[in-house]
Amino acid sequence: MSLATDGADLTRSVPAPVGVPAVEPSLAEVRDYIALMKPRVMSLVVFTALVGMLVAPDRLHPVLGFAALLCIAVGAGAAGALNMWWDADIDAVMARTARRPIPSGRVGEGEALAFGLTLAVGSVAVLGLVAGWLAAFLLAFTIVFYAVVYSMWLKRATSQNIVIGGAAGAVPPMIGWAAATGSLAVEPVLLFLIIFFWTPPHFWALSLWRSGDYARAGIPMLPVVSGVAETKRQILLHACVLAPIGVSPWLVGLAGPLYGVVATVAGVQILALAVRLKRATDAAATDRLAKRLFGFSLTYLFALFAVLLIDHWVDPWVTAGLDALARWSVS
Amino acid sequence: MSGRPLRHDDGIVLTDEQKRRRRARSVAIAVVLAVLVVLFYAITIVKLGPGVLSRPL
Numbered sequence: 553m554s555l556a557t558d559g560a561d562l563t564r565s566v567p568a569p570v571g572v573p574a575v576e577p578s579l580a581e582v583r584d585y586i587a588l589m590k591p592r593v594m595s596l597v598v599f600t601a602l603v604g605m606l607v608a609p610d611r612l613h614p615v616l617g618f619a620a621l622l623c624i625a626v627g628a629g630a631a632g633a634l635n636m637w638w639d640a641d642i643d644a645v646m647a648r649t650a651r652r653p654i655p656s657g658r659v660g661e662g663e664a665l666a667f668g669l670t671l672a673v674g675s676v677a678v679l680g681l682v683a684g685w686l687a688a689f690l691l692a693f694t695i696v697f698y699a700v701v702y703s704m705w706l707k708r709a710t711s712q713n714i715v716i717g718g719a720a721g722a723v724p725p726m727i728g729w730a731a732a733t734g735s736l737a738v739e740p741v742l743l744f745l746i747i748f749f750w751t752p753p754h755f756w757a758l759s760l761w762r763s764g765d766y767a768r769a770g771i772p773m774l775p776v777v778s779g780v781a782e783t784k785r786q787i788l789l790h791a792c793v794l795a796p797i798g799v800s801p802w803l804v805g806l807a808g809p810l811y812g813v814v815a816t817v818a819g820v821q822i823l824a825l826a827v828r829l830k831r832a833t834d835a836a837a838t839d840r841l842a843k844r845l846f847g848f849s850l851t852y853l854f855a856l857f858a859v860l861l862i863d864h865w866v867d868p869w870v871t872a873g874l875d876a877l878a879r880w881s882v883s
Numbered sequence: 884m885s886g887r888p889l890r891h892d893d894g895i896v897l898t899d900e901q902k903r904r905r906r907a908r909s910v911a912i913a914v915v916l917a918v919l920v921v922l923f924y925a926i927t928i929v930k931l932g933p934g935v936l937s938r939p940l
Contacts, residue, residue: 577901582911615929619922682926 578663584653588636588664589629589671596853597628597724600747603857604728604740607806607864612732616682620731623679624724626671627691631720633668634699637661639707642769648762668699683731690730694723708770711777718751719744725857739806742797746856749794753787753826754849760784760842780838784830787845791826795819798856807860808867814859818852 601624605617612620636643636654644655653659672695680688702717710716725743730736756774759766760783763775775783798819802812825848829841897905 577895577897577905578908579901579904580908581904582907585908585911613929615925619926622922682930 578660579657580653580659580663584658585667587653588633588659588667589626590632590635591629593632593721594625594628597721598625599854600743600857601724601728601731603861604725604743605732606728606861607739608729608732610733612683617732620679620683620687620728623675623682624691624727624731627675627679627695628724630668630671630675631695631698633664633671634695635703637664637668638699638703640664642708642771645769646765648765672699679731684734686734686736687727687731690723690727694720694727697723708772711772711774713772714755714774715752718748718755721751722747738804739801742800742804742806743857745797745800746794747853749790749797750849750853752790753794753822754846754853756783756787757829757842757846757849761839784826784832784838788823788826788830791823795823798852801860807863808870810866811856811859811863815856818855822848822852 598621602621605612605620611617636652639649640652640654640661643649643652649655654661654664672692676688676692676695679691698717698720702713702720706713706717722744725747726736726740729740729743759773759775760780763773763780766773767776774786796819799812799815801807802809802815807815822845825841825845829838829845832838832841
């Protein structure tokens with residue numbers, strides 16, 4: 553006889569007998585711990601932090617740059633794990649999240665909490681030693697803001713949860729910049745603002761066709777609290793702010809004309825989608841356009857940051873080529 | 884579970900699947916630790932340079 557003698561149902565909870573400590577063999581696979589770190593969110597965090605790091609005027613040694621990015625990735629993973637630990641109850645009732653490691657029973661809540669805290673402390677400490685304490689402070693702020701301010705408070709308290717909580721996901725370019733330079737400037741703040749104003753339209757578009765899920769879980773997402781029409785209006789308002797802010801790195805000289813053209817075209821496209829969504833009259837068209845806007849918003853953010861990076865590398869070559877051409881034509 | 888109370892000396896006997904998962908987790912931890920050793924070594928050399936070898940003790 554043992555506490556776990558058959559493997560037929562690995563998610564079965566076995567009650568501890570009287571007098572025996574409640575020790576359960578862990579059912580977790582390695583991929584469950586990877587899932588706890590929300591790898592898709594982490595990839596966006598790493599990408600935007602990398603861009604912030606590479607467009608900064610100073611350079612980190614490649615080994616230190618890699619270590620700093622690893623710390624930022626692990627810090628983002630820690631925030632994700634702590635979020636899943638806190639939200640296990642609502643994840644269990646939402647179709648999109650019910651198969652996550654904690655609600656499915658493969659990872660215990662205590663395991664997830666310990667995992668998240670360990671990663672958080674380790675990533676912040678190592679980033680501080682590798683790339684300076686400003687970057688480490690920003691990473692710590694991001695983790696605390698996401699896990700405590702957003703997950704524990706805003707998410708269940710207000711329909712503006714995504715708006716304010718979006719600040720956590722917007723900080724990584726500033727961390728990358730701070731890691732490279734040891735300071736902050738206007739440019740990384742603009743990158744922060746792009747992600748900050750991108751977040752609400754992105755998640756509200758998702759929540760438009762997932763509002764039933766959020767309502768069941770008692771999450772006051774905007775479509776649940778204020779209705780579909782108000783959500784569409786708010787998406788359009790935020791898109792109106794996002795489009796010009798998306799162009800601003802070109803206006804302040806952080807990026808060249810290539811970025812300016814791409815940001816302008818993409819901004820017009822996201823505005824057009826928001827207008828079409830606002831005008832959609834029936835539920836089917838609303839769902840269809842919300843999914844399109846959600847998908848395009850991902851492309852929009854990726855395109856802006858990718859082109860910013862390309863532009864940063866290509867622009868000096870273009871400038872040098874034009875200078876050489878000018879000198880040749882004069883001589 | 885049967886109604887028979889378990890004694891302390893019954894212990895916990897893992898199924899083959901649980902052993903496989905534990906082994907996978909152990910291997911993952913070993914890999915992560917090895918990566919950290921290499922990373923911290925490289926960071927130390929980069930941060931301190933060759934001088935790390937000639938410090939007064």
